[in-house]
Amino acid sequence: MLNFSFVSLFIFILFFGTFFSLSSTHWFAVWFGLELNLMGFIPIMVQKSTMEETESGVKYFLIQAVGSGLFLFGVLLTSWDFSSWGLGFLGAVGKTGLAFFALLLKLGGAPFHFWVPSVAAGLSWLSNFLLLTWQKVAPLFMICCYLNLANYFLLGLVAMSSFFGGVGGVNQTSLRALIAYSSILHMGWLLAGASISWGVVFIYFFFYCIILFFISCLGMKEESLNMSQFSNIFVWKFYSRYCLVLMLLSLGGMPPFLGFFGKMLILVELLSLGNIVISIILILGSMISLYYYLVLSFSLLLSSSSEYMKSRAEIRNVVGFSMLVGLGGLWSLVWLYSL
Structure with a gap:
């Protein structure tokens, strides 16, 4: 049985982080919300403390940490050129760069999908459901609404994901x-x-x-x-x-x-x-x-x-x-x- 008294606080942090990212007006706040979401999800992943869950939790933490670092660095580089942290400037000029690849890594989309099967294999069904659904909401929303994809680039991503x-x-x-x-x-x-x-x-x-x-x-x-x-x-x-x-x-x-x-x-x-x-x-x-x-x-x-x-x-x-x-x-x- 799940220890809801243990995970209730972390579930709140998990959902609050996602809503914080979705309601943000600039990229630094988006990054902060993603980090809150990560800090809320890790304890839920390992709350039974089995060897499989711990291994999956460490893998997920390392991948998300790399993705968060790349995302913040990519947004910082682009904001340096345009002197703005606003959500609109990346999509306006079509400059996805590191920010897009970082979001794709956090989503687990091809070609950065390598971590998804190994992480999912060791998790409980509740953690798997959250990993494959709710954890995708904020990054997917940012990609859909603020990052414009060229047709040839979209074709390559769709082909790799399908394959x-x-x-x-x-x-x-x-x-x-x-x-x-x-x-x-x-x-x-x-x-x-x-x-x-x-x-x-x-x-x-x-x-x-x-x-x-x-x-x-x-x-x-x-x-x-x-x-x-x-x-x-x-x-x-x-x-x-x-x-x-x-x-x-x-x-x-x-x-x-x-x-x-x-x-x-x-x-x-x-x-x-x-x-x-x-x-x-x-x-x-x-x-x-x-x-x-x-x-x-x-x-x-x-x-x-x-x-x-x-x-x-x-x-x-x-x-x-x-x-x-x-x-x-x-x-x-x-x-x-x-x-």
Whole structure:
């Protein structure tokens, strides 16, 4: 069980740091908010004090410290030329430089993705959920709103994210590592959405957070029942395995699940802007990830054939959960297009 009396203060610091960065008016305050966020997240990562969590916490701290140093140095160099710490001057002249690469390193996007799978592999599901969702909010917001990316540069980043995120997940046996490589792939979609509008990025990121939330809840539930921090997913109960399959297919963008509608929204906008090459690269990367999601899904379903449909209550739960996952994105898009 989580010691909420221990982590409550650090959760407050974690969220306060992110909101401080988002509400700042100059880059030094953004850097300060990112540091507050880091100081709040490290104790949450290592609160169980296991060897795996400690190793992941040290790796994450070193990477984020390097990213923070590069970010502050890059902003300082640019502000020296323009005599301003305002948020607008970097985007106005298109000078991303060290500041952009530092934010990309903190996000874990390709080609600075090397630390994400090894850090995620040793963390609890709560820490993994925060690492792959909330910890991306402030850097992603800064990249989307204040740093203009040239088309050729965006194409290279999307291609690398699709390649490393797609190929890296092949032959992975750890669900945590699989989700980590998936986050690298989704970062390509988010960067492509950043070339459209912040609203598109928000919708896609919101869908991604919902899917990852359900996966994390399943992981916490089954590992608490098995009294293990890293239990094998093939020993999970049938209902949990079935729900995990649905979540993995949704994460891979299989229609008509929730993840498909977020991808469809970005693809429609990209094609309307004439970005055909970027759209093809994103589709190819998602097809690779969907391949190993399908392999894992078939393995999970076939391994549970002896437990197949034990009770009618379980059948109703599975069918209801399937409809929620499958139709949630469809109704969301209908509502958005009606605005």
